[in-house]
Amino acid sequence: MGAGVGRKIKEMTVASKVKFLVVRALTDSFRRAGYEFNRVARKIAKSELSDEQIEQLNKEPLLAVIETEESAPDAEQDSSADGPADKKAAPKAPKAPAK
DSSP: OOHHHHHHHHHHHHTTEEEEEEEEESSSOEEETTEEEOSSOEEEEGGGSOHHHHHHHHHOTTEEEEEEEEEOOOTTSOOSTTOOGGGSOOOOOOOOOOO
């Protein structure tokens, strides 16, 4: 194996998790840290927030904040909404009428 291959595998392993804040307002509408929140949960990648914004969100009593972590999508996966064309499900045949 080449020297770069082991390093690439290690980098992919380290970057395989993404941390998010899931935030929802306890009121109909609420603004904090440059974002507007409502009663529907909003997921924001922590990498998009400054330390100051994270602190503001966590300390705000009118917001419910949960930290979560998810696996990052593989870089080699197709990123289209439907996925790769060759993996689409074939259309289902119509059901035969009941006798």
